[in-house]
Amino acid sequence: MIDEIKKLNHKIAISDRDKLWIQTEYPNITISSSKLSGEICFQRTYNNITLLDSCNIEILLSHNKQSILPKVKCLDNKIEKIAKSLNLKMDQLHTNADGSFCLTVYPKEKSFFTNEQFNIQEFFTNLLEPYLYWICYYEKYKKAPWGEYSHGSLGIFEFIAEEDLNFRKIYRILKTNNISLRKVLSLYRQSKCLCGEKKSKTESKIRKCHNKAWIGIVKIKIALNQRLSILPQKNQTTISKV
Secondary structure: OHHHHHHHHEEOOOHHHHHHHHHHOOOOOOEOOOOEEEEEEEEEEOOOOEEEEEEOOOOOOOOOOOOOOOEEEOOOOOHHHHHOOOOOHHHHHOOOOEEEEOOOOOHHHHHHHHHHHOOHHHHHHHHHHHHHHHHHHHHHHHOOOOOOOOOHHHHHHHHHOOOOHHHHHHHHHHHOOOOOHHHOOOOOOOOOOOOOOOOOOOEEEEEHHHHHHHHHHHHHHHHHHHHOOOOHHHHOOOOOOO
16 A cells, blocks of 8 residues: 555645544544545435445545545455446446546546535545445446446546537646547547447447547547647648548
């Protein structure tokens, strides 16, 4: 865990008020200078369906340059068991390769906080508990309670599809998420989906498999063409058909 903390080099401060709130709301959580750990019990309702459940978690009180969120992991194999029972891959339950929770796409993180500033109370309320509810609902009803972004770069493309962004903002998002613009521009209607799922020849195409992500890719190409159209003529290039 020490190596993980070194990578997350931006410390998250927990005030005395935050500590009191955590102790009141989650009495089984242990607080230290570097992490929160223990059992989180929660009760949430969505579309008149209330679920009461718990999960043993660890929250590292640090974050990296790319994200404002702390890294959260399950301390036991609860989520792994759920994935196995549903015959799903772990990333289909929005866990990263290192076992940490994928709570939302990076560009949307700040929208969950008042004044776009991270605070631990809204983190629990607006991100962590809804994620755990989503997992428990999926286990109980064998389907997701609400739509979600796909994992990895596909989720970023889906976010871009939803937003009204100019090319400068899109490029910043791609760069922050280590997505190569050159690779994006190489994708076309008949390209195989980036998810790698084995499907029929037609359904494996990105425009069929993850249509919303494909819409985001098209928007990136259109935004780049619009950007190039306002540059001096000698710098203009043409993007191939989408």
